[in-house]
C-alpha cells in the first residue's frame with residue numbers, strides 16, 4: 001500500500017530528527033498520538049499537534065505517560081495507527097503498558113529520545129542507556145522490536161519501517177533516538193506518497209461468529225478487527241485463549257507466551273537489519289548503533305588509513321539482536337570493538353554471540369556527549385594488535 | 386446475576402422464560418466469579434436493562450474495565466469489551482473514544498481502581514469532559530485483593546491494612562466528580578435497582594463525562610470483617626439509611642460508617658465535550674480548511 005498523501009510533506013526539508021520522526025509517523029499513517037512533554041522528545045508531539053488538524057486525526061496531551069501509553073492502545077483498538085513519544089523518566093512510567101500491548105498484541109510505536117540517566121539525569125544531553133530497558137523493562141517474558149536511527153533522514157525513513165513492523169507483527173515497536181539525533185538538523189528528503197510503502201493493519205476477512213480474536217495462522221500473528229465492527233471482541237491483559245477469554249492455567253500460559261515470543265523469534269532473520277561496511281574478513285569489527293555509529297565510522301576510516309583491516313557493523317534494528325551475523329563474523333574476526341553511550345549493554349549481547357571465539361572490547365560511556373573518535377580509534381588499534 | 390446456564394435452560398424449556406439479561410452476557414463465560422450476595426451482578430442487571438431501554442446499536446457500545454472484582458464486568462458483557470490494567474480504564478477508554486468517536490464508551494470499574502490508582506485519570510477526564518460514562522461500583526474496599534483500605538473506606542471499619550480501624554478520611558466521590566466538571570453525577574445503591582438502571586440509561590443518552598456511583602455490598606470481605614452480616618443485611622442497611630435527595634449539594638453527600646447514604650441525581654448540566662471543543666476551536670482557527678473530526682468517523 002502507498003502512503004496517504006494527506007500525511008506526506010513531499011520535498012526537501014532542513015529539519016531536526018524530532019521533526020523528521022513526526023513526519024515519518026504522519027507519512028506512515030499515524031493518526032492518533034497521546035503524549036506527555038519531556039525533553040528531548042517534546043518537539044515530536046509539538047509538531048504532531050500543529051500538523052494533525054489539517055491531516056485529520058487527533059493529538060491529546062494526557063496527564064502523564066502512564067495515561068499516554070494506554071490511551072494509544074485504546075486508539076489502536078479503535079482502528080488507528082498510534083504512537084506515543086517520551087524519554088527516560090516517561091519510558092519508565094510506561095512499562096506496565098508495554099506488557100499490556102504485548103499480551104493484547106496491539107500495534108503501536110513508542111518513541112524514546114534517549115537522555116542521560118538514571119532518574120532525571122541529564123535531560124538535555126544524549127545517552128543510549130535504555131537499550132536493555134526497552135527489551136526487558138516490563139515484567140514477564142516477551143519480545144519486542146526496536147529501531148535506532150542515526151540521522152534526521154533515518155528518523156523519517158525508519159519511522160515508516162517502525163509502523164510497518166508494528167502492524168506486521170502486532171507488537172510494540174520502540175524507536176530509539178537520542179538527544180543528538182533528535183536535535184541535529186540536516187537535510188531530509190521526503191519522497192512522494194506513491195514511493196512510500198505502508199503496511200496496512202492485518203484486518204480479518206472473516207465474519208463475526210467465524211472470527212476468534214487471538215487465533216493465529218502459520219505466521220503466529222492473529223488477524224485484527226476494531227471496536228465497533230460487530231465482532232464483540234474481548235481483549236484482556238490476563239492470560240487468554242484464542243477467543244480472548246481469560247484462561248489462567250499453565251497450559252494456556254505456555255501456549256500464549258510461546259506464540260508471543262515465537263512470532264518474533266521465528267521471524268528474527270527477516271526483521272534483523274544491519275548496515276555492514278567491510279566486515280567480511282576484517283580482523284576487527286566495530287559494532288555500534290544510533291548516534292555512536294557516526295562517531296565510530298570516523299574512527300573506522302582513520303584506522304583503515306593506518307592499515308588496519310577493520311569493518312563496521314551497525315545495528316539499524318537493535319532488537320531482535322543480529323546474533324547470527326555476529327556469530328558468523330566471529331569465525332574470522334580477531335576482535336570486536338563495541339562503543340555505546342552506556343556502561344556496557346549491547347556488549348553483553350555481542351559477547352553472547354561471539355561466545356569466546358574472539359576478543360570483545362567494550363567502550364562504555366556514561367552519556368552526556370558522544371565518544372571522542374580518538375577513543376574508538378585507540379581501541380581499534382589495541383584490538384588489531 | 387441470576388443463575389447457571391442449566392437453570393436458565395430449564396426455565397426456557399419448561400416455562401418459555403428467558404432471563405432478559407442473558408443476551409447481554411457472554412453466556413459461555415458463565416458462571417461468573419462473584420461471591421454469593423455480592424452486589425456487582427445486580428449492577429450488571431441494571432446495566433443490561435439500561436442498554437435495552439436505550440435501544441442503542443450494541444455493536445457501537447464498548448465497555449472498558451480496570452482490574453478488580455468489578456473490573457471483571459467487561460469480560461462478561463457481550464459487547465466490544467476491554468479488560469485493561471489497574472487504574473487505567475479511563476485513559477484506555479479515552480483513546481478508544483477519540484480514535485472512534487462513533488462509539489459509546491462505558492467505563493465500568495471499582496472504587497479503588499477508579500479513584501486510588503486511577504484518581505489522576507479520573508479528575509482529568511472529568512475536567513476535559515471526555516465523552517465517557519463511568520460506572521463506579523463502590524464497595525468501600527479492595528475486593529479482589531482481599532479487603533484492603535480504599536480511598537472510599539469510611540473512618541472506623543477495619544480493613545486488612547487498617548487492622549485497628551480506618552483513620553484516613555475518605556473521598557466523597559460525587560463531590561469530586563462534580564468539582565472536576567462531570568456533566569452528570571448520580572449515586573444509587575443496589576437496593577435501588579430501578580433508579581440505578583434509569584441513571585445508567587440517562588448516562589448512555591448523555592454526552593460528556595457521566596459519573597454514576599453504585600453502592601454495592603462486599604459480604605465476603607468488608608461485611609464479614611466488620612460483622613455487618615451478609616449481602617441481605619447490607620441491602621437492609623441501604624434500604625433503611627438511604628435518603629433520596631435529587632439535586633443535593635454534592636458537598637453534603639459524604640458517607641460515614643453505616644451512616645446515612647444520600648442517593649439521587651445530583652448534577653445534570655451541559656458542557657461541550659473535549660471533541661466538540663476541539664472541532665469548534667479548529668473550525669474557528671482554520672475555517673474551511675478544517676474538516677470536523679469524528680463527525681462521520683465510526684459511522685462508516
Ligand SMILES: Cc1ncc(C[n+]2csc(CCOP(=O)(O)OP(=O)(O)O)c2C)c(N)n1
Pocket residue numbers: 452453454455456471494495496497498499522524526527528529530535
Ligand atoms: C499496578 C497494580 N497494582 C496492584 C494491583 C492489585 N490489585 C488488583 S485489584 C486491586 C484493587 C481492586 O479494588 P477495587 O478497584 O475497589 O475493585 P473491587 O475488587 O473492590 O471491585 C488491586 C490493588 C494490580 N492488579 N495492579
Ligand code: SF4
Pocket residue numbers: 418419420422423424425454455524528529602603604605606
Ligand atoms: S470479594 Fe467482595 S466484591 Fe469481590 S466478588 Fe466477593 S463479594 Fe463481590
Ligand SMILES: [Mg+2]
Pocket residue numbers: 453495496497522523524525526527528535
Ligand atoms: Mg472496591
